[in-house]
Amino acid sequence: MPAQDLDEESSAWLRRLGAAGAGRRVAERDLHARLVRIALAEVRRRAASTPVAGQELDDVAHQAADDAMLAILAKLADFRGESRFTTWAYRFVILEVSAKLGRHYWRHPLVALDAGQWERLPDRFGIDPERHAEAAGVLAEVRRVVEEELTAHQRRIFVAVVVDQVPRDALVAGLGLRKNAVYKVIFDARRKIRRALVAKGYLEEPGGSGDE
Amino acid sequence: MSELDRLERFLRTDPRDVGCDEAMAVLHVYVDLVADGEDAAGRCPGVAAHLLACGPCGEDFTGLLAAVTGGERE
Numbered sequence: 001m002p003a004q005d006l007d008e009e010s011s012a013w014l015r016r017l018g019a020a021g022a023g024r025r026v027a028e029r030d031l032h033a034r035l036v037r038i039a040l041a042e043v044r045r046r047a048a049s050t051p052v053a054g055q056e057l058d059d060v061a062h063q064a065a066d067d068a069m070l071a072i073l074a075k076l077a078d079f080r081g082e083s084r085f086t087t088w089a090y091r092f093v094i095l096e097v098s099a100k101l102g103r104h105y106w107r108h109p110l111v112a113l114d115a116g117q118w119e120r121l122p123d124r125f126g127i128d129p130e131r132h133a134e135a136a137g138v139l140a141e142v143r144r145v146v147e148e149e150l151t152a153h154q155r156r157i158f159v160a161v162v163v164d165q166v167p168r169d170a171l172v173a174g175l176g177l178r179k180n181a182v183y184k185v186i187f188d189a190r191r192k193i194r195r196a197l198v199a200k201g202y203l204e205e206p207g208g209s210g211d212e
Numbered sequence: 213m214s215e216l217d218r219l220e221r222f223l224r225t226d227p228r229d230v231g232c233d234e235a236m237a238v239l240h241v242y243v244d245l246v247a248d249g250e251d252a253a254g255r256c257p258g259v260a261a262h263l264l265a266c267g268p269c270g271e272d273f274t275g276l277l278a279a280v281t282g283g284e285r286e
Contacts, residue, residue, distance in 0.1 A: 082240070084280070125222065142219075179233075
């Protein structure tokens with residue numbers, strides 16, 4: 001994705017934020033006001049999927065806007081014009097909202113870490129083991145792979161995210177992990193489980209749709 | 213066995229998937245392509261594959277797209 005010439009709006013933002021004195025302060029106020037509006041809209045959009053609510057949700061939005069503003073000003077020189085300036089700037093506040101909601105999750109967790117609610121896994125995938133003996137076999141094989149083929153660290157992450165439905169941003173915050181590290185564990189576990197289910201004849205070999 | 217469809221979809225992995233770090237590093241670029249009606253998935257198939265498979269990154273994408281198309285763009 002090569003850097004493009006700056007559009008007029010992006011140039012104006014950079015010019016205003018790079019100015020001295022009152023002009024810069026006005027630009028910073030304008031940008032901050034936008035970040036606050038976006039953060040408030042974003043926490044409300046995510047309200048159904050977080051235990052954070054009410055004033056705490058608004059506080060998260062304001063903290064996210066404040067932190068995003070600091071990061072944007074500190075990284076202004078890194079903006080290379082690959083997108084509109086506002087899209088680049090808004091990305092900071094969206095990611096701040098994600099991270100902060102993940103951290104705040106543990107103040108009112110919907111499920112404890114390491115709860116291991118395997119009995120809820122059928123619901124997670126819409127499977128009724130009471131109705132189909134094969135479904136019971138599939139679920140037993142999933143659990144066997146998780147318990148026998150994953151390391152303790154991988155198992156803890158898989159059970160938290162897939163079995164207990166702990167939001168990934170919350171797990172990242174709770175265990176002090178990187179988001180990509182959690183994703184990689186789940187990605188590898190999915191491949192292992194799929195291979196096992198194919199070997200047992202529960203699933204067919206992957207087709208040619210870009211799948212492995 | 214259609215009852216296993218959801219599980220099968222969850223287990224399906226795409227080798228083009230670039231992972232969270234790379235997808236988030238170019239999220240603003242990808243979102244602008246989508247907002248402008250460009251073929252974002254065609255130009256960045258690894259990012260598209262990741263956003264489909266990773267719920268949290270998909271949420272970030274949806275949020276940023278809503279921000280840039282929801283009146284906060286001059």
